[in-house]
Amino acid sequence: MSRNAGFDEERIKSKCAAIEGLDFKIAECEEELRRVHEKAQEVLGKPKIVSVCACGTEISEGTKFCGKCGIKVTDTDGS
Numbered sequence: 001m002s003r004n005a006g007f008d009e010e011r012i013k014s015k016c017a018a019i020e021g022l023d024f025k026i027a028e029c030e031e032e033l034r035r036v037h038e039k040a041q042e043v044l045g046k047p048k049i050v051s052v053c054a055c056g057t058e059i060s061e062g063t064k065f066c067g068k069c070g071i072k073v074t075d076t077d078g079s
Protein backbone atom coordinates (compact mmCIF):
# COMPACT_ATOMS: atom_id res chain seq x y z
CA MET A 1 0.00 0.00 0.00
CA SER A 2 2.65 2.47 1.07
CA ARG A 3 4.87 1.25 -1.79
CA ASN A 4 2.05 1.91 -4.22
CA ALA A 5 1.57 5.39 -2.85
CA GLY A 6 5.27 6.11 -3.25
CA PHE A 7 5.23 4.86 -6.81
CA ASP A 8 2.25 7.05 -7.62
CA GLU A 9 4.02 10.03 -6.12
CA GLU A 10 7.04 9.44 -8.33
CA ARG A 11 4.80 9.14 -11.36
CA ILE A 12 2.93 12.32 -10.44
CA LYS A 13 6.23 14.12 -9.90
CA SER A 14 7.51 13.15 -13.31
CA LYS A 15 4.22 14.16 -14.89
CA CYS A 16 4.36 17.48 -13.09
CA ALA A 17 7.88 18.07 -14.37
CA ALA A 18 6.70 17.33 -17.88
CA ILE A 19 3.77 19.71 -17.48
CA GLU A 20 6.07 22.40 -16.11
CA GLY A 21 8.24 21.97 -19.17
CA LEU A 22 5.20 22.37 -21.40
CA ASP A 23 4.07 25.42 -19.44
CA PHE A 24 7.45 26.98 -20.08
CA LYS A 25 7.18 26.22 -23.78
CA ILE A 26 3.65 27.67 -23.89
CA ALA A 27 4.82 30.83 -22.12
CA GLU A 28 7.64 31.14 -24.63
CA CYS A 29 5.21 30.76 -27.55
CA GLU A 30 2.80 33.28 -26.03
CA GLU A 31 5.64 35.76 -25.63
CA GLU A 32 6.65 35.27 -29.26
CA LEU A 33 3.03 35.60 -30.39
CA ARG A 34 2.74 38.85 -28.47
CA ARG A 35 5.86 40.19 -30.14
CA VAL A 36 4.58 39.20 -33.60
CA HIS A 37 1.26 40.93 -32.86
CA GLU A 38 3.08 44.07 -31.79
CA LYS A 39 5.12 44.04 -34.99
CA ALA A 40 1.98 43.53 -37.07
CA GLN A 41 0.27 46.42 -35.28
CA GLU A 42 3.31 48.55 -35.93
CA VAL A 43 3.32 47.75 -39.63
CA LEU A 44 -0.44 47.97 -40.15
CA GLY A 45 -1.39 50.67 -37.68
CA LYS A 46 1.22 53.32 -38.21
CA PRO A 47 1.53 55.11 -41.51
CA LYS A 48 5.02 55.25 -42.88
CA ILE A 49 6.80 58.46 -42.00
CA VAL A 50 8.41 59.84 -45.15
CA SER A 51 9.30 63.37 -44.11
CA VAL A 52 9.35 65.89 -41.30
CA CYS A 53 7.82 69.34 -41.63
CA ALA A 54 9.71 72.49 -40.75
CA CYS A 55 7.50 72.73 -37.65
CA GLY A 56 8.66 69.29 -36.54
CA THR A 57 5.51 67.35 -37.37
CA GLU A 58 6.09 63.95 -38.95
CA ILE A 59 4.62 63.63 -42.42
CA SER A 60 3.19 60.23 -43.27
CA GLU A 61 3.24 58.64 -46.70
CA GLY A 62 0.70 60.12 -49.12
CA THR A 63 0.28 63.32 -47.10
CA LYS A 64 0.67 66.52 -49.09
CA PHE A 65 0.12 69.06 -46.34
CA CYS A 66 1.32 69.28 -42.76
CA GLY A 67 -1.43 68.35 -40.34
CA LYS A 68 -0.27 70.91 -37.81
CA CYS A 69 0.68 74.08 -39.64
CA GLY A 70 -0.97 73.28 -42.97
CA ILE A 71 1.92 74.18 -45.24
CA LYS A 72 2.59 72.10 -48.31
CA VAL A 73 5.14 69.41 -47.70
CA THR A 74 7.69 68.65 -50.34
CA ASP A 75 8.15 64.95 -50.95
CA THR A 76 11.52 63.38 -50.36
CA ASP A 77 11.64 62.40 -54.03
CA GLY A 78 10.39 65.79 -55.21
CA SER A 79 12.41 68.81 -56.29
Ligand SMILES: [Zn+2]
Nearest residue numbers: 053055066069
Ligand atom coordinates in the same frame (compact mmCIF):
# COMPACT_ATOMS: atom_id res chain seq x y z
ZN1 LIG B 1 4.20 71.81 -40.15
